[in-house]
Amino acid sequence: MIETTTKQRDVQIILIAEETRVMRSRTWDRLKFEVEYSLAKGTTANSFLIQGDKTALIDPPGESFTENYLESLQARIDLSQIDYVILGHFNANRGETIKALLSLAPQLQFVCTNPGAIALRQFFETKDLNIWVVRGEDTLDLGQGHQLQLIATPTPKWPDELLTYDPKTKILFTDKFFGAHVCGDQIFDEGWAIYSEDRRFYYDCLHAPQAKQVISGLDKIAELPEVKLYAPGHGPLVLYGKQELTQLYRSWSNLQKSQDFTVALVYASAYGNTATVGQAIAKGLTKAGVAVDFLNCEQAEPSEIQAAVEKCDGFIIGSPTLGGHAPTQIQTALGIILKTVSTSKLAGVFGSFGWSGEAIDLLESKLTDAGYQFGFDPIRVKFKPTDVSLQACEEAAIDFAQNLKRSQKRRTARSSLTTGAASDRTAQAVGRIVGSLCVLSAKRGDVISGMLASWVSQGSFNPPGLTVAVAKDQALESLTHTGDKFVLNILAEGKQLRRHFMKRFTPGEDRFVGLETIEGANGCPILKDGLAYLECVVQNRMECGDHWLVYATVENGKVMDTEGVTAVHYRKTGSFY
Numbered sequence: 329m330i331e332t333t334t335k336q337r338d339v340q341i342i343l344i345a346e347e348t349r350v351m352r353s354r355t356w357d358r359l360k361f362e363v364e365y366s367l368a369k370g371t372t373a374n375s376f377l378i379q380g381d382k383t384a385l386i387d388p389p390g391e392s393f394t395e396n397y398l399e400s401l402q403a404r405i406d407l408s409q410i411d412y413v414i415l416g417h418f419n420a421n422r423g424e425t426i427k428a429l430l431s432l433a434p435q436l437q438f439v440c441t442n443p444g445a446i447a448l449r450q451f452f453e454t455k456d457l458n459i460w461v462v463r464g465e466d467t468l469d470l471g472q473g474h475q476l477q478l479i480a481t482p483t484p485k486w487p488d489e490l491l492t493y494d495p496k497t498k499i500l501f502t503d504k505f506f507g508a509h510v511c512g513d514q515i516f517d518e519g520w521a522i523y524s525e526d527r528r529f530y531y532d533c534l535h536a537p538q539a540k541q542v543i544s545g546l547d548k549i550a551e552l553p554e555v556k557l558y559a560p561g562h563g564p565l566v567l568y569g570k571q572e573l574t575q576l577y578r579s580w581s582n583l584q585k586s587q588d589f590t591v592a593l594v595y596a597s598a599y600g601n602t603a604t605v606g607q608a609i610a611k612g613l614t615k616a617g618v619a620v621d622f623l624n625c626e627q628a629e630p631s632e633i634q635a636a637v638e639k640c641d642g643f644i645i646g647s648p649t650l651g652g653h654a655p656t657q658i659q660t661a662l663g664i665i666l667k668t669v670s671t672s673k674l675a676g677v678f679g680s681f682g683w684s685g686e687a688i689d690l691l692e693s694k695l696t697d698a699g700y701q702f703g704f705d706p707i708r709v710k711f712k713p714t715d716v717s718l719q720a721c722e723e724a725a726i727d728f729a730q731n732l733k734r735s736q737k738r739r740t741a742r743s744s745l746t747t748g749a750a751s752d753r754t755a756q757a758v759g760r761i762v763g764s765l766c767v768l769s770a771k772r773g774d775v776i777s778g779m780l781a782s783w784v785s786q787g788s789f790n791p792p793g794l795t796v797a798v799a800k801d802q803a804l805e806s807l808t809h810t811g812d813k814f815v816l817n818i819l820a821e822g823k824q825l826r827r828h829f830m831k832r833f834t835p836g837e838d839r840f841v842g843l844e845t846i847e848g849a850n851g852c853p854i855l856k857d858g859l860a861y862l863e864c865v866v867q868n869r870m871e872c873g874d875h876w877l878v879y880a881t882v883e884n885g886k887v888m889d890t891e892g893v894t895a896v897h898y899r900k901t902g903s904f905y
Contacts, residue, residue: 652684
């Protein structure tokens with residue numbers, strides 16, 4: 329048996345500009361069970377040290393890195409010489425590192441926005457902190473030309489978000505903007521295109537539900553003098569692909585804003601678990617082509633909630649359960665919804681809890697009594713969500729989006745006159761393209777999924793490879809990123825396997841229950857009643873309208889039925905509608 333070793337966590341330090349160092353706390357393992365980390369490529373928590381006449385530390389990492397980080401920091405500077413800690417955002421995870429840092433350097437002054445200051449004081453409720461609250465266009469002069477410009481860029485997920493620009497080095501410290509969860513030795517983004525998929529995934533997970541605020545942040549960045557380097561909180565520093573990534577953030581955000589349907593996702597979260605569930609739901613909605621108005625009730629004003637639910641096409645509300653009740657902010661939001669939102673709009677309820685879920689029951693019963701229809705069954709997550717429960721949340725959100733679109737179509741009479749004869753002829757011609765009927769089965773960790781596929785073609789001879797088109801709103805799509813493995817089960821004509829995979833599955837439902845399967849060498853299910861199978865690994869993927877075109881190389885394969893004939897999918901039209 330081949331023994332494998334996992335690299336130990338460490339801190340990579342390098343001088344990146346005058347008097348400016350990056351300290352990259354690295355892990356090659358998956359850091360957290362949240363959607364944004366699900367590609368399991370490790371991550372870096374990037375912190376920065378600027379040493380002018382005064383010294384500023386920007387964005388210390390979370391508690392997973394506390395020990396290594398402080399040890400590395402002390403090896404390079406006397407902690408008593410640090411004057412400021414600038415916080416791009418604050419959470420309890422980062423608070424643990426700050427607590428350890430304060431015990432060694434009690435002189436520290438924190439620089440953050442007002443929401444960040446409130447969160448800091450709540451975390452250190454018994455400690456008198458020295459906090460400089462950023463207001464307007466404050467600057468922080470460290471001397472030697474490092475007159476830092478502090479830029480508040482609040483978002484629903486990070487209402488305290490703060491960017492920092494250093495005019496001497498022309499570095500913009502971007503915290504949650506322009507990052508990626510990938511770990512390696514490369515500090516800058518040489519060959520920046522290799523990170524494209526990771527950066528898009530990071531954006532889709534974190535920023536797509538707050539596209540309006542992202543555009544506002546991009547507008548503020550555009551007003552700055554020359555920026556040579558983006559220094560994000562995670563992943564490689566953005567030097568070579570800065571212009572391209574900036575344009576992509578704007579185009580992705582504009583695309584989200586231009587969607588035909590918008591869902592207001594209103595939530596509160598006591599310990600972060602409900603927020604994690606909400607993030608998975610938001611990702612499912614956006615991948616299904618629905619815009620999301622993401623609202624944290626603990627930060628949003630009632631007038632903001634009312635404006636969002638008035639203009640939305642559907643709404644989803646999520647709550648933790650605290651002492652057997654929903655938080656006051658959620659009760660206020662529920663009251664606004666009941667008074668404002670038409671019962672013709674689709675509703676959804678979710679929440680996390682420790683021992684009971686009374687808050688979820690309250691939301692469900694109030695909305696049911698008022699006459700609302702639900703786009704998915706209420707989602708209940710006990711304690712911390714897992715990969716499996718987050719996948720189910722994403723699938724539920726996709727169902728919600730599809731139900732929303734179907735209900736709109738039913739309300740809009742479709743006239744045959746609205747579709748020209750030429751487009752009909754084109755759709756019919758495209759429909760004459762045929763493909764073999766296959767079942768794609770994929771597994772990553774504990775998450776398993778399957779889908780019927782007919783847009784399949786051989787892609788290369790050497791190495792043997794194939795392409796398969798996967799709809800963006802397919803549950804399995806999230807398991808087809810670079811490095812993921814799947815099995816292409818080629819079906820035989822006359823068998824009934826296709827019918828099994830043509831039915832609608834409930835969120836999180838095992839697609840392979842009742843079928844005879846064996847486990848492939850890559851861990852994915854192989855259908856014993858299939859004609860043949862190919863074990864594949866994803867090498868690349870390309871965005872093509874409402875689908876992703878996935879290219880994978882074949883590692884292994886076998887014909888299961890030498891007498892069978894490949895099942896083929898014939899269509900009458902090339903249009904989905």
